[in-house]
Amino acid sequence: MARQWLSRELETVATWWRIERTDGVALGFTSHDRDLYVSGIVLRAAPGMVPSAVRLTGGLDADSADITGALTHDAISKADLDSGRYDGARIAMGLVDWESLETLQIYAGTIGSVGREGAGFSAQLRSAKTALEREIVPRTAPTCRAEFCAGGCTLSAGRFTHEGRLASVSDDRSAVTVTAQIEANLLEFGTLRWVDGPEAGMTRRIEAVSGDVLMLDRPVEAGATPGARLILREGCDHTLETCGARFGNAANFQGEPFLPGNDLLTRYPSPAA
Structure with a gap:
């Protein structure tokens, strides 16, 4: 029989969080006063982390939740928050019995905006239902809607991925030069992975x-030195000309470059010469 959580006056129950960042790091936390080992991950004691009321519905509206806490744990630092390491991270949260280690997941989604307030932080969570808010019928556009080397594009990411090394960083740390077997102009609108x-x-x-x-x-974080290894992905400006001439992929172009737009409707007629 399924356990009835919080059905007694005195319970051995705490809250847990599991965060999987986009840089591949997985972290676990609990509101209990000592670390717990659950489902292959250590839940670090973080009594300063406090969940809000979690709103779960049976409808299509996105479920709401957020987290507030203090920047006291080594795993959650000001530098990591500022650098965006938690932006878009996957998160799950629920209840754990600190004696039997039985768990119940009550929320899953991703981290949206993260803000800092003095010595603390707050994070808004987006549930999996936010995927239902996307447009079912795409809007017409002269440029391609597909993400480069992703669904709809059909091009192989490995074909346009290159290894490189950092050559230099600008004084304001907003730009870099790299050493790689590729022309720099082909990297515009692409990505650089450290x-x-x-x-x-x-x-x-x-x-x-x-x-x-x-x-x-x-901006590049302080401490990045020349010679650091990089993975570079070429970019695309999402125009039909680039798709056909550079990539030979015009057959899969996800846009309407020849469809008249609003600019045509606002044109004034001109008298015949």
Whole structure:
């Protein structure tokens, strides 16, 4: 028979969280006053972490929850929050009996926005139901809607992935130069994934390329040194010309470049010459 949680006046129950970051690191926490080993992961004692009321519904509206806590645990640092290591991380939370180690999962989703307030932090959680909010019928657009080397694009990611090394970092740490067997201009709108250094495992978007300089979406953390290994992914500007001429993939272009748009409707007629 299934256990009836919180059915007695005195319970040996605590809250647990499991976080899987996008850089491959998995972390576990519990509101209990000592560490617990559950389902192959150590739940570190983090009494300062407090869950809000979790709202679960049978409808299509997204379930709501959030977490607040203090930056007192070594695994949750100001630097990691600021660098975006927790953005988009998968999270599950529930109840655990600290004597029998029996668990109950009551919420699963991803971490949305993370904010800091003094010596503490707060994180908004997005449930799996948020996937139902996506548009079923895509809007027309002159550019391709497919993510490069992902669903709909059909191109192989391995074909456009290259190994490289860090050559230098700009003074304001917003741009880098790299050493790789690829022309720098082909990396525009691509990604740079760190293998070594303080940002190991993190992926940064290459927003623009100027000569051999790659401008990133976030400043590089202090401590990144020349010679650090990188994994570089080429980018695409999502135009039909690039899709056909550079990649030979126009047959899978996910856009409508020849469909008249609103700009055509706003044109004024001109008298015949």
